[in-house]
Structure formats: structure tokens, C-alpha cells
Amino acid sequence: MNPLNEDKAETTRLEDLRIRQVSPLISPALLQHDLPADAAVQSRIEGWRRAVADVVHGRDPRLLVVVGPCSIHDSEQALDYARKLKAEADALQDDLLVVMRVYFEKPRTTVGWKGFINDPHLDGSFRINEGLRRARELLLAIARLGLPAGTEFLDLLSPQYIADLVSWGAIGARTTESPSHRQLASGLSCAIGFKNGTDGGVQMAADALVAGGAPHAFMGMTKMGQVAVFETAGNEDCHIILRGGSRGPNYSAADVQAACALLAKAGVEQHLMVDCSHANSSKQYERQVEVARDVAAQVAGGERRIMGLMVESHLAPGRQDLKPGVPLQYGVSITDACLGWDATQPLLRDLAAASRARRGR
Ligand SMILES: O=C[C@H](O)[C@H](O)COP(=O)(O)O
Numbered sequence: 001m002n003p004l005n006e007d008k009a010e011t012t013r014l015e016d017l018r019i020r021q022v023s024p025l026i027s028p029a030l031l032q033h034d035l036p037a038d039a040a041v042q043s044r045i046e047g048w049r050r051a052v053a054d055v056v057h058g059r060d061p062r063l064l065v066v067v068g069p070c071s072i073h074d075s076e077q078a079l080d081y082a083r084k085l086k087a088e089a090d091a092l093q094d095d096l097l098v099v100m101r102v103y104f105e106k107p108r109t110t111v112g113w114k115g116f117i118n119d120p121h122l123d124g125s126f127r128i129n130e131g132l133r134r135a136r137e138l139l140l141a142i143a144r145l146g147l148p149a150g151t152e153f154l155d156l157l158s159p160q161y162i163a164d165l166v167s168w169g170a171i172g173a174r175t176t177e178s179p180s181h182r183q184l185a186s187g188l189s190c191a192i193g194f195k196n197g198t199d200g201g202v203q204m205a206a207d208a209l210v211a212g213g214a215p216h217a218f219m220g221m222t223k224m225g226q227v228a229v230f231e232t233a234g235n236e237d238c239h240i241i242l243r244g245g246s247r248g249p250n251y252s253a254a255d256v257q258a259a260c261a262l263l264a265k266a267g268v269e270q271h272l273m274v275d276c277s278h279a280n281s282s283k284q285y286e287r288q289v290e291v292a293r294d295v296a297a298q299v300a301g302g303e304r305r306i307m308g309l310m311v312e313s314h315l316a317p318g319r320q321d322l323k324p325g326v327p328l329q330y331g332v333s334i335t336d337a338c339l340g341w342d343a344t345q346p347l348l349r350d351l352a353a354a355s356r357a358r359r360g361r
């Protein structure tokens, strides 16, 4: 019996009826003490965040490309991917600002593996302390490699453990309408992209921009693990992400126009990112190439309101199921299907060419 569960002094028989177990959680301060961001890493992340914000606001004409695995399930494989991406990002840096997708938290439609922080052993053992540590180690390694990292902020406490190492963040389609996630975004130190809803609703993402840009006061946890009231300043570096929805894709020129009309009505900047995956690819990973080509043509044609794209890509194409006792294939996603590296490299070069063509206009 976990000793924490024996302490009933502060609970009555009316409480915790559905709590099976309570276990200790490391504090953010302790994890950061063990795995600090040194001065060099801090300077890099400051620079990347500034660069991302410049693209988001159109001060930098390059395209922001958030590319990488749907989810991280193995640090070595993620670093293997990061090394390839770094070489490509350097080669294309005049036209693209490349941020690696380093997603540790997966929102599920119903149930399923919730990501590397929640379950780093992929077996339902939920070693969250270890997941947080390994996530932070990986983010540090990627930063030292020279690549900015982007992640989805899903849990409301986990940002305290890793957000200092993140240069761009997303609020997912299932949480864009959540007041708590909008409040969280209002206090985060990096730019944040809000996905449209799973039904394709863009209005809720436009509303999220307004809410995320405003100051809020809410309850949270400090670095020392104490509860506290946080008052935020509002995040002026937010944008929307078109990811399609149950009614179909929404990356066409007409969809971009319609989304921008909603942004104008909401009184916010008309800049957006297109997610080539999810409902925009009808979850068929190869179709990301088609989506990216369409968006690249819009960009090359002078569409300046598209400031970025998102691509789900891993070392090898497709996806695999997580099955107890069945060994996993190297570099293959265990959540959404991804493009392989071989298809990703030419796609990035096409996007760079489109960005260059737009600058030349
Ligand atoms: O990007 C990942 C998935 O699309 C999202 O987490 C939902 O996954 P699910 O429908 O497989 O649960």
C-alpha cells in the first residue's frame, strides 16, 4: 500500500471515491536543477523564439515549418531524426525557419497511449516522473544540436517542467475551445498556434487568439510545486492553424480567405499556419505532399497570410500499432501515420522554393 494513500486525515468518506492511487511527483524546480538550461541554450531559445515571432507577425518573410514525428516514443530515434532535420534546416535557412515537432503529450479521441511523458515505457506503467525527465533531456539534446523544438501543451502542469526549452507551442483541436488552455497560452513565453476544432470550426480558433492575447488570473503550480494564483500578461504571438475537420480539408485558397475574414472580424492579425496532416490529409499520410504542394503554390503566388506549415514526418513512413510483446519497427510512428524522411526532404525543398518565389515577387 502506498503510504500516501493511507493518510486519510484530510479526506472524508465523501472524497476520492474514484482515486485508485496517489504517488509523489517531482517538482519542476528539482527537475530543472538536475537538468538546467545553461546560458548557451537559453540564448539559443531566446533567439529562436524571436525568430518564430518575427515570422508569425510577417516581419520575417520566411515560412515557419513545424515538422517531425506525430509523437516521440523513443529518444534515440528522435535524435536520429533531429540530426537529419538539422542538416536540412541549415541548408534551407534563407527560406525556411524549421522547428522540429517534439510532441510528448497526445490528446486522444477516446482512449489510447497518451504520450512519452504519461507513459515513457509504452506499457501502461505511467512512470510520469521518468517521462518528464526524459522529455527534458531530449529537449536539451535537441537544443544543443541547434534545432528549435515545438510541442503541444496539453496538460496544464507539464509546461512548468519543459516550457523553457520550447520555441513554439500548439494548443490542439480538442482543446482550442478550453478556457484553461487559452489562459495557459496567455502566459506562455513562446508563440502559440491554436488549431481549428475537430469539426473544422475556425471561429473557435479566432476566439482563442483573442482570449490568449488577453491577461488572465488563474490557479496553477509554481516551480517549487506550490499552488499559486498566476496573473498573465497575454500572449501577442498567437496564430491559428488550419487542420481541416469532420467536414473536410480547409487548406484551399478559398478556405484561407474565409479564415482570414474571421480573423479580421475578430480584430486580430491575418496570419495563419496550415497543417498538412490530420483532417487536411484525411489522415492519409502521403496526401500531406499534395496539401503542401497546394499551399506552396498559394505562397509562391504571393499569399502572405500563410506564414507556416506543419508536417507529420518520421524516419520511416506510415504507422504501427503498439501491441504488448510485439517489437516496434525503428523510426515508425506509433500514433498518426507520418511521411518518411525520404519524402520529407523534397517536400521541404519545395516549400523553400515557394518561400523564395514569394520573396522575389
Ligand atoms: O495527432 C494525433 C492524433 O490525431 C490525435 O492525438 C487523436 O488521435 P486518436 O484519434 O488516434 O485518439
Ligand SMILES: C=C(OP(=O)(O)O)C(=O)O
Binding pocket: 070, 103, 107, 152, 171, 172, 173, 174, 195, 243, 278
Ligand atoms: C493532435 C494533433 O493535432 P490535432 O489537435 O489537430 O488533432 C497533433 O498535431 O498532434
